[in-house]
Amino acid sequence: MKKIYLDIEENHSSPDLEGLVRDFRSAGIEVSPLTENSWGDMAQALVLTDRQATADMASGRLSVEGSAIALQGKTACVGYEPPGAGVTLSHVDMIVQGFEELDVEFFRRVYQRCHGIPWTIALTDRLALRESVPDDFDVFYDMYRQPGMTDYMPGLSDDKEEERETFCAYIRRMYAFYGYGLWTVAEKSSGRVVGRAGLENGSFQGQSVPVIGYMIGAEYQRQGYGQEAVRAVAEYAFCELEMERIYGFVHKKNQNSRRLIQRVGFRRIEERCRMAVQMAGRTFEKDIAGYVCVNTKALYFPGKSITIGDE
DSSP states (O other), X not given: OOEEEEEOOGGGOOHHHHHHHHHHHHTTOEEEEOOGGGGGOOTTEEEEESOHHHHHHHTTSSXXXXXXXXXXXXXXXXXXXXXXXXXXXXXXXXXXXXSTTOOHHHHHHHHHHHTTOOOEEEEOSSEXXXXXXXXXXXXXXXXXXXXXXXXXSOOOOSOHHHHHHHHHXXXXXXXXXXXXXXXXXXXXXXXXXXXXXXXXXXXXXXXEXXXXXXXXXXXXXXXXXXXXXXXXXXXXXXXXXOOSEEEEEEETTOHHHHHHHHHTTOEEEEEEEEXXXXXXXXXXXXXEEEEEEEOOHHXXXXXXXXXXXXX
């Protein structure tokens, strides 16, 4: 994202918006008023508007004579609905009602989601957690089929193309709807994919709960990558998603995983329970040990050890 085009009624401006504009410019992002001539230069731009006609233009529902918008496809667009102004917008990627708590990263992520660019979730000392992309599938498919990898979690079928379709559907739907899911874990130094880690939707005692999931490829195990990735997921859940607690459900015989999750700060709540666990859209039922990690940052995370996003 290189540019922000503003199309805001003058009486809807505010000090918070002016401060946000300064932040954009400090981040090297050009900010300009939207004009009819702007529509030919939207490849790396986002529009911020309080007008429905502009939102329709950005979504491709209207066209501008002589512009290149029809060739560029959809333009990222954030709609602004000032409280009390009676503005109700549709056909936008995101709606905001104020700018006080927004930052450059928020708008960058709206732009990325619009154009199918994977979000960088967190950076640790050695790892990068990011949203998965279709090109990750072949690595994961081979990883899941390594000996011992699916002893304690659901495996994949022999129909590789069907599994590819399921994987691609998962990353299209899960991230956009929930804002989380299982992410790709890669080495920062080499870019090699070493596993998956993230958050899934599960249930415990009849309640819907966020559940942590993780898998490190056989050749990358016993290097501390699992603990580093799980800690990053937990910190992201607490610091960025503002979750109060997250759960982990581990096969009772998986001693390595049980030790890992406890080192990160999870405490055991059930020694053994027969329950269905979901991971990447698949359900399996086995004897599980249940754990919970509560958002007590001073206890588990005395100082944030990850970088959120691309900072």
